[in-house]
Structures are given as C-alpha cells and as structure tokens.
Amino acid sequence: MSGVNKNIVILISGSGSNMAAIAEAARTRRWEARLGARVAAVISNKAAAAGLAWAREQGIATAALDHTAFDNREAFDAALMAEIDRHSPALVVLAGFMRILTPGFVQHYEGRMINIHPSLLPAFPGLRTHQRAIEMGCRVAGASVHRVTSELDHGEILEQAVVPVLPGDTAETLAARVLTQEHVIYPRAIEKLLSA
Ligand code: GAR
Secondary structure, three states, X not given: OOOOOEXXXXXXOOOOHHHHHHHHHHHHOXXXXXXXXXXXXXXXXXXXXXXXXXXXXXOOEEEEOOHHHOOOHHHHHHHHHHHHHOOOEEEEEXXXXXXXXXXXXXXXXXXXXXXXXXXXXXXXXXXXXXXXXXXXXXXXXXXXXXXXXXXXXXXXXXXXXXXXXXXXXXXXXXXXXXXXXXXXXXXXXXXHHHHO
C-alpha cells in the first residue's frame, strides 16, 4: 500500500477492544513514523458504544451515526460513506461493526476494507460462532482477518489464530479466549497491509 498519508478509519458497534488494540499498536509500533499511517477516526452506529468514549479520550476523531434514524440500509450506508470519506481512508477496518453492508458500500471500499470474524473461516460465518463451534464438538476455534467482499464473512483470509476449545467451555469463556488472539492478529494484519 503506497502513499504517506495512510488514514485508517475503524468502524465499531460495541466495546471496541479490537479498535483499542489497533490504536495501541499504532502508537507503540510507531505506524505514523514508520509507515505514514494513523488511526484517523473511529465511527460507530451506536452513540453509547464504550469504544467511542475510549477513542475520544485518546484524542482520536469520533463520530456516531444511529442507523435507526435512517429509512433504509442504503440511506444509512450513504451517510456512513460520507462520514468515512471525510478522512480519505487508505484502509477501512471493521472491528465488531455489527451491520450488514449494502453492495454499493462494499464496492466503494473494494480492496481497502477488512473485517475480523470470531471463527476459523470458512467455518461458521454469521452469528453465534462460539456456541456453534461448541455444539459441533470442535476441538479448536479461532478468529480470521479477511478482506470484505459482497458475500458475508467471505473474502481473502489475511490472518488467522487458533485456540483450543476446552472441556466445560461456554460461549463466553471461548469468546474471551478467542478475543485475546484477535487483539494480536488484527494489528498484525493491518501492519502487513500498510507495509506492502
Ligand atoms: C469480536 O469478537 C469480533 O470478532 C466480533 O465482535 C467482537 C467485537 O469485540 N465480530 C463479529 O462478530 C463480526 N461478525 P470488540 O468490540 O471488543 O472489538
């Protein structure tokens, strides 16, 4: 990815722990000095998302766009695109952004939008990934960073992490184990893309 001003825009819906891990990596691994890259903005579809307050405290620009205030998906995605494009992003990073995206939105950011999904894709696209992995008797679970395409939770896989499923695991204990690895692989995948 060439260019010196590589703005990263991160979309969240909730706690934003992956977003925080990425922002921390940007700081500690000196992405701005080394790679000309910075986290330019964090945008959420929920004003109350805990991650937004954290980002604001870090001095990162934030915005909240309430999807329920829009008539349909297209209208929301158009407004979201306008908000994202104010920052001329080199990379749009979905970090627990729990919205289905319209084809127009996906197309607009084709080749520069990535997502993290809490399963070993192509297994378990969609929701309730940890519960489904436990119910299927999987011995391992994990997370995948992938490029975003118009098909939900598909697209080229950039990084994966594997964790064991332990006897007695619940969806919550497994999710927590996977999440610690998400915080490792997401910054790593982004740094690789920025360095390419
Ligand atoms: C993460 O586990 C992420 O993989 C998942 O939501 C969580 C967000 O946590 N994403 C999806 O399920 C996307 N379909 P965070 O807000 O603490 O980063």
